[in-house]
Amino acid sequence: MKLRRVSIALVLMLVLVTGMAWAAEVEPRVAQTTQVPEEVKKGQGQPDKEVQFVYSLSPWTGSEYGGTFAPRQASTIYLMANETNILNSLRSEVYYWDITREYMADWFGFKEEVPGTLEILQGGKVVKTVEKTDYVYSYPDGYDGRVQLVVGADAILEFERYNQLTNDYWDAVSAYYDEQAAWQATMDKLLKRVQETGVYAKPEEIPPIPEQPTPPKLYVTSPVQAFVFDLPAGQYKIRVKSPDGTIVEHSEKNLVVFESRRQGVGFQIIPESKWTRPVLSNDKSQVLYLEGRRVFYLKPFHEEEFNQYAYVKMASLHKPLEGLGTKSAWAWVHTEEIVAAKAQILKDGKVIEEIERKPFYVEQTPGYALGYKIVEWEPDPNYPDSAPTFEAFKIELEAKGLYQMRFVDSEGNVIPGSERDIRSVNATTWPLYILPLLPFIIGLAIFFWRRSLKVEQVEGFLPEENKPQTVV
């Protein structure tokens, strides 16, 4: 018996020691991505810079192109599947900035292009080869609007188009100032004549005011060369092959290309009573619960659910602590706002209301006391710079029972994942304390029924003279 116990203890010890040895083996690899090597950290306040091969990354994050880079210490790069991503091979001075806990590259101090071809490998075989190509970001609705990636020869053409538009604009501005000066001179002459003669000028004598040219909305960044590619989900390895056929040192990295677990429609719900505190509804299984008559504004977004670790690492690879410990977590990411759609409210399966997207303006009430009202915004020619506070679908409900809400596109098709139930809540709470007593009442009934049975049995068993007179 003792021998058996000793052997069990020995086996346990062996497992423990093996586990610790394994952990110790793993630790240096973990340290590369989680902790900062001492040689990078020393020189407190003035961190040591190290010339490194780095990949600069502009991954598609769902709504825009992000910006991060893979220093030597990051062994794995994360990218979204089936989306165009941008990666460049560079050499720069890299240092660790302790205050914000991130690696930084001194791009303005030292930045050198590393020429070559990007090789993407899977299972030890090269599955894709990517050459550097020109690319630009084009913003057709202005810098704050949506972004389009233009690649190759089109990128140069797009940039030239932007330059042409900008030059045309400045030419038009210059011409406008000339016309404005000429108009002002004519008007001054007319005014002088009116003052001297006291005779009003004829309307045909007054020249039309020159129109100020409108600046182009289009904004295009300068063309840059990089590796532009997309890949299906999977585990890859990447490396840069220099023009002489050798592999560039430190260019070998793991590449994880991930896809979303689910897609749907998420909502930013702006209650009229708390317009600065929007509520989020990202999951189709969520229900909108209301109490009484409520007004709220909906901003729908296409959304995708990603593994949190992969997504955070994709967007912030230069921050080694970011995303750690989230491998089992999932997060919804809003991608594109749904604009060309209508909201439908249904009751018992029938559409009872159809709502269009409108602009709204939050108007502060006059006086010192806090207060506001949300009104429909209309453009005012006297204030050409005025803009709505937000654009959304206004829902006004005197919630009674169950409603459904959904969004339909311009062709009337229901946008998948946009359906939600809307329920009014009964705020009466007293039944909540009565209902739990149900099992106790039944238990008591069974208890007394059993007790009565026992008494009957005892009564049946005992001689007549010894029967109990009362039942307690």
Next chain:
Amino acid sequence: MSVSYRMNAVKVTAKRELKSTLYGIGLYVVLTIIFLITSYASIRVSIMNVVNNGIEAIQNPISWPFLVTVFLASTYLGLCSAISISREREQGTMEVLFYGPVDSFSYVIGKYLQQILTFGVVLGFSIIYFFLISQITNFGFTAQFLGLLFLSVFLASSMVAFGIFLSTLAKKTIVGVVSFLALVLFFLIFWAAHSVIMGISGTNMSTALIYTRLVLDNINLVIQWISPIAYFVRGMVAVSVGSLGQYLLSIISSAIYSAILIALAIITFERRGAKR
């Protein structure tokens, strides 16, 4: 022992224990307390949240109270299993039973079956209670809830199997009870801590919190296969995500977990015998 004898022993053991549980008042008192807790601490809070915020976008607010109910009821049943087996061993009742046509298999399976049948009663009360609650509050009684109902049987199965397994290891009742409660409490606290820390936004966390999250997530890789709660939570996620594959996987893994623990309990019984 022949199969028919064993089946009869299982039937008799389960029936005797079930009758004793249903005719006592303990189960009903426990259920009342559990329902009161869920009513006050969860359902009332959900109502107040909606009333105060005007609008709330949440998953059906009866899902969580139901999880709490199932968890507490399963813990109670697991505890009952642990107490009953340890006590019968300690008092020598088990030894007497084993002189008759009862062996380790029929004894353990009988105990397990009785608790699962008792959980059926718990489930019956839960359906009535949550249905009435959903009608009164208008929270809704969805298909998702029915998915959780079925899943809960497997959580109860895992908890009961866990309780039985621990009680077969313990020599004294107090050891069985304390170890069961301590482990369940540990699993619960771990799950709560892991959920809370995972719910915190990932950016601008303190270093201590980041490493705590990393440690918890790594420990979770092991705990998720040991903790009965983890099996149920996985099923809950599958229900909320709407993944039938994950849901079935969760049910199958719970069933395997229960089967392994029950098998281990039978083996331990065989080795240790029925004597005090």
